[in-house]
Amino acid sequence: MVIPVHDVNPVRSTPWVTYALIAANVVVFLYTPGIAGSVAGEGSLTQLCHLQAFLDQYAVVPRELIHHQMPRLVPTGDIAVGPQGPGCVVGPPGYDKSPELSVLTAMFLHGSWLHLLGNMLFLWIFGNNIEDRMGHLRFALFYAACGYAASYGFALLNATSGDPLIGASGAIAGVLGAYLVLYPKARVWVLVPFLIFLPLRLPAWIVLGFWFGLQAVYSSGEGVSDAGTVAYAAHIVGFLAGMLIAWPLRPGTPPPPEPRGLLFGRQARPRQTW
Structure with missing residues (x-):
């Protein structure tokens, strides 16, 4: 596994939508009931x-999204003590839920600090260039479209679940897919855990191709023990959706700057011209 920390690909405009998405995800996480409670020590x-x-x-x-099978009883958030000890109280839902709208709200929910920070790191590094290429409004629509594609793709594969x-991973996977299509040769600084964290500067096609390959392996249940708790299939669908949407933009996309200085952790030699 490699950890990206920075890409060598400057932008021409301020990525306001990327910043707003990161801020919104952090704020929603801090105000999520239960998550905030754990921080407060409840x-x-x-x-x-x-x-x-x-x-x-x-x-x-998934079964709500595909079949509109809404549950008759849901947790109410209260606690009761029964014969088997304390537990969560269930009752009829006191709200009207739109499964289609829940796709959007779920994009801003995360289950842990690690889940949140991992997603926001990838969005911070790769989102600005995609927003710069597409423009603010089109990038916001693109982000939502990839998130919807990822959620529906996962739900179709798990229709009875x-x-x-939850999570922004599907939408961010779309950003990664678009980056691979538009900037495959851009250099990305990564940390590779090998006894210590070894810094390397690799082409984006290697970094993102390796990431996609891991998602494909993990989605099959190979090489990971928590494959049932992470929606790797949603990552794959989101990634492919991002590639397809970004493909028409390839001809007009300027290439990233030629890398200079450090290359793969070593000083690159200056090129000689004749």
């Missing part, structure tokens, strides 16, 4: 009940 059962109730209302649930799907 009991774990209280945190779990609040979080379950919140996700049932705002997360994507009642597990909530």
Whole structure:
């Protein structure tokens, strides 16, 4: 696994939409019931009940999205003590949920700090160039379209699942797919864990191609123990959607600048001209 930290690909305009998306994701995470409770030190059962109730209302649930099979009983966020001990109270939902709108709200929900920071790191590094190429409004629409494609693709493959799907990963995977199409030769600084974190500067096609290959392997359940808790299939669909949408923009995309200085952790030799 490689960790990207910076790309050598300057932009011409300020990526306001990218900044706004990052800020919105962080704010929503901090105000998510249960997540905020864990930071404040509330009991774990209280945190779990609040979080379950919140996700049932705002997360994507595949069988709701595909079949519109809405649950009759959902967690209410309250706790009760029964014969088996304390647990979350369930009851009829006190809200009207739109499965289609939940795709949008789920893009701003994350289950942990690691989940949030990992997604925002990729959006920070690669989103600015895609926004710069597409423009602010088209980039916002592109981001939403990739998120919807990823959620619907995953739901179609898991149409009977009642597990909530959350995170910006599908939309950000679309950004990565677009970057691979538009800037395959751009250099990306990455950290490679090899005894220590080894800094390397690699072409984007290697970094993003390797990332996509890992998602394909993990989606099959190979090489990872938590394949059932991470929607790798959504990453794949989002990535492919981003590639398809960005493909028509290839002819008019200026190439990234020629890299100078450090290359693969070593000083590059100056080229001689004749």
